[in-house]
Amino acid sequence: MIGQVSDSELELMKIIWAEDGKALYAQIMDALAETGNHWQKNTVITLLSRLVEKGLLKTNKIGRRNEYTAIVTEADYQATQAKALLDKLYEGDAKGLVSTLIQREMLTATDYEELKKFWEGGNGNR
Template sequence: MIGQVSDSELELMKIIWNEGGKALYARIMDALEETGNHWQKNTVITLLSRLVEKGLLKTNKIGRRNEYMAIVTEADYQAAQTKTLLDKLYEGDAKGLVSTLIQREMLTSMDYEDLKKFWEGGGGIDERDT
């Protein structure tokens, strides 16, 4: 089972996923800087260590540098968290979730058309927004 992570841990996972599933510590720090996050070295190391403990990352030593590799894909993490949300808020009722998305206008007409095509087997879902 894939557990939940904090928002800060998720931010680090997204960096690693965006780097093709693995990233050197220095690249992670650069990516944080690029997004305006000026986290301290100890904070980042602590968060990465927690992700290793939670089984989402593993480390590989390359000389004196650490490379962090995702054990869990972004798609698998999203699926696990969606299932948790569905079970927790909707008692496993996917129709309830979709109904909320439609009623609260969180699903655009374009999203609906893409899903309809997918459901009817006419092609994949357009991933421009995901």
């Protein structure tokens, strides 16, 4: 079972997923800086350690540097979290979620058409 992560941990996971699932500490720090996040070294190391403990990452020593590798894919994490949200808020009723998205105009007509094509086995973009 894939557990939840904090927003900060998720931000680090997204960086690693964007690097094809592997990133050195320096790459992670560079990516954070590009987004305007200037976290302290100890903060990042603590968050990465937590992700290792939670089973989402593993480390590999390359000389004196650590390479962090995602054990869980982004798609698997998204699917697990979507299922948890669906179960928690809608008691597993996907129609209730979709209804909310439509009623609150969070799902556009274009989104709907793409989903319809996907559902029918066409060539939807998502």
